[in-house]
Amino acid sequence: MSILEYAFALIVAISLLVAIHEYGHYIVARMCGIKVLRFSVGFGKPVWSRRAGADNTEYCISALPLGGYVKMLDEREGEVSEADRGRSFNAQPVWQRIAVLLAGPFFNFFFAIFAYWVVFVAGTDVTRPYVGVVEPNTPAAEAGLQHGDRIVSVGDTPIDSWQAGLQTVIAEMVDDAKLPLTVRSQDGSSRDVVLALSRETARLSDPGSLWQGLGFKPWAARPIVGDVSLGSPAAQGGLLRGDVITRVGGTEVESFTAIVRAIRATGEQAVMVDVMRAGQPASFTIKPRMEVVDGRRIARVGIAAADIRPDDLYTKRGYGLLGAIPEAVRETGEKIGFTLDMFGRMLTGSVSTKNISGPISIAEFAGDTLDRGLIEFVGFLALISVSLGVLNLLPVPMLDGGQIVYQVVEGVTGKPLSEKWQIAGQQVGILMLFGLMSLAFYNDIARLVGQVFT
DSSP states (O other), rough: HHHHHHHHHHHHHHHHHHHHHHHHHHHHHHHHHHHHEEEEEEEEEEEEEEEETTTEEEEEEEEEEHHHHHHHHEEEEEESOGGGGGGGGGGGGGHHHHHHHHHHHHHHHHHHHHHHHHHHOEEEEEEBBBBEETTSSSSSHHHHHOTTTTEEEETTEOOHHHHHHHHHHHHHHHHSEEEEEEOOTTTTEEEEEEEEEOOHHHHHTTTTTTTHHEEEEEOOOBBBEEOOOTTTTHHHOOTTTEEEEEEEEEOOOHHHHHHHHHHHHHSSSEEEEEEETTEEEEEEEEEEEEEETTTTTEEEEEEEEEEEEEEEETEEEEEOOOTTHHHHHHHHHHHHHHHHHHHHHHHTTSSSSGGGGHHHHHHHHHHHHHHOOOOHHHHHHHHHHHHHHHHSSSOOOOOOOOOOHHHHHHHSSSSOHHHHHHHHHHHHHHHHHHHHHHHHHHHHHHHHHHHHHH
């Protein structure tokens, strides 16, 4: 996808989720009788606006689309007419103000439930937790993990997919630097293995470092040649059954899927293929042949993988209209719990802060999921909506959670926090948010630089 397409996906995602968040504040404020002056999607100068309703509320779309706000009548921010005095935010009972503040994050959670419901009704692709290549001299190899093993449980938690299992793996490994697994071998027998990890487990939680640190990857056919079609480019070029392909066109390949991608990228151009044959390196020049498959012309060389893919490696999981409701609620609850757990572990240093993503990473995730299809994009929106809701509940003065703390203090003491302390809290909140945003941008830039120089 182009940069403009990534930017478009980011703007759509953030604008939608912020609008939902702010609508939560707006609708509950209206229910409590608070006068709403403006509902804005975006910041800055309005590019479109109109007024409507008995309160003449201004609804607008502003120039900077990555945000939004609801402006309510408040005596602390300006003059309030006598007729409207009882409708200002600060004039409401503490519990109503807290309800208005909670509504934004909770509307994000409600949206996540709806989005996951859509995903589960449409059906979602599930990858079973089969073990792929096990690297020598790693925790996985020393524990006896083998290619083709299926992970049945992580600790005491059963898992049936990598999508669900990764959360459990991360949570389990940072507790005591061990990863206990129950696995089922290809012959059907079960056994328990324990991966003894480095005490510096926070490094394993760095983006892209998990599998390298554990010493294995999810299942993929190894780069071993199985059948070679008679008269095919591979046969003419000299490839034989049992060859282990190490490079295609100078690019290292770790799976048969990587071989396929590399060959298709060459088109009809001849490509150098490096292999290990009977323990000895060898190189062959192969010219792919273009073939029409499902209406598309793709480059093929006529080889098949030696590994047979497990029959249930990929499956589609779906639920009916009613059955998807509890599943969506459960999925949202698990994502909320996992997000809170990760925030806590980052504060204690047991999980890497490199997992905090900035707008560049979010734009890439948004674009990639949109490129894979609408349902994938909806699932991405659910995940980001949960993160937005949790983030806003943190007790930071500039966020909803911090404002809720102010209201609780007023409810306990019987008087609002002094203006001096509120200003001090806002200054601290600004510093904290600036630090968080700086870290997110740093992570994005460091990742991009790392991609360029690796």
